[in-house]
Amino acid sequence: MFFFFDPTFIILIPGLLLALWAQIRVQTAYARYSQVRSSLGLTGYELAKRLLENAGIYNVKIEVVSGFLSDHYDPVKKVLRLSPQNFKGTSVASLGVVAHEVGHAMQDAEKYPLLALRNMMVPAVAMGSNLSWFIFLFGLIFYTPFLIRLGIILFSLVVLFTLITLPVEFNASRRAVKLLETSMLMPEYELKGVKEVLSAAALTYVASSLTAFLQLLRMIALAGLFGDRR
Template identity: 55%
Template sequence: MFFFDPTFILLIPALLLALWAQIMVQSNFSKYSNVRSRIGMTGSELARFILDSAGLYDVRIESIPGTLTDHYDPRTKVVRLSQSTYNSYSVAALGVVAHEIGHAIQHANHYVPLVVRNAIAPVASFSSNLAWIFFIIGIFTGAMGLAQFGILLFLAVVLFSIITLPVEFNASSRALKILERNLLMSKDELKGVKAVLSAAAMTYVADTLMAIMQLIRMLLIARNRD
């Protein structure tokens, strides 16, 4: 059967890395959520302070449900903070918030990888939904043109995953610098922030590895069916 072909073994390293990254994210966030920062600001207060300090008065802050659902929406210029960070004084929460503000600053500064990622995001979203449909139909019907078109669509997903890496790593780097220089966060607190953000970054590495392995798998299957 297609779904149980030997190429599936290529996905095992990515699956293991993704599992490990998720465990580390939950573990580090839980650990440092119990450490109150001496800065004395909640996540929302920190977000407003950093945004105003950067001159980004037009960027709004909203509270949303969930845990670690924090994100920056460049289309509406809104930083959305989860219930786990919005009113929290913890080191973990402030680190996550500073990371999202890092994305807002990237957007304001026209950070090139972010501009590229935002440009290809619609294509990647479209491609992720249809790539495997075209590929599977092509493989099972022998219409290799369809299979190759599916591979081409999935290539957009891989490119999106790759360009996401510098965007996320840069946002974390900006967050650490902001917390250290602007707010004089202590070294032990910065260590906690770095642990949380490093674990989160590994989830993006795992996603990228998975996308690359899936692309290789598609190429191998197509070659064997050709």
């Protein structure tokens, strides 16, 4: 019956509400500060190039990637991928996002331990994310305790990954603010906007981590409710 009515779904509500609030904050903050042109007079691409060169990082390419706020750093291919609006953008919001991604490139160059650990976990987490619920539900349906436990263990890797991601993202944001403040001499009123945008973005990672943890609790609850029924 839990396929049609699952009372444990209520466990996820706090995470879903936080995720919704985080998305609203990101969109609001980015929209606001994307209208504020930075006094630095640089595009996102120009800022990324300058910051990377100042850090002595010359093996990272800068590319455009489609999508809204799809910016990310690829540590495997050594590529800084920027969304179109941030690649060409000159706003406070765009430069803040770009500096954040440069922060990840600096972490990689310095072999920041938590980033290295997160990168090592990617293959296992990808498998756990895709298979954990399938294995878990299969175990519940056919009452196979081993599969139930295996599903929970695999999803636990996903939770651990989201927890490790938090300090990695927070560190990249701190680096971004410091780079813009000390290397680029960005004015304080612009830095305030950068901090607001990056703080909103950080909240999305907190929401993701909370939601994953609550999903794990839900799996454990389901195992207790249905796992002992033959």
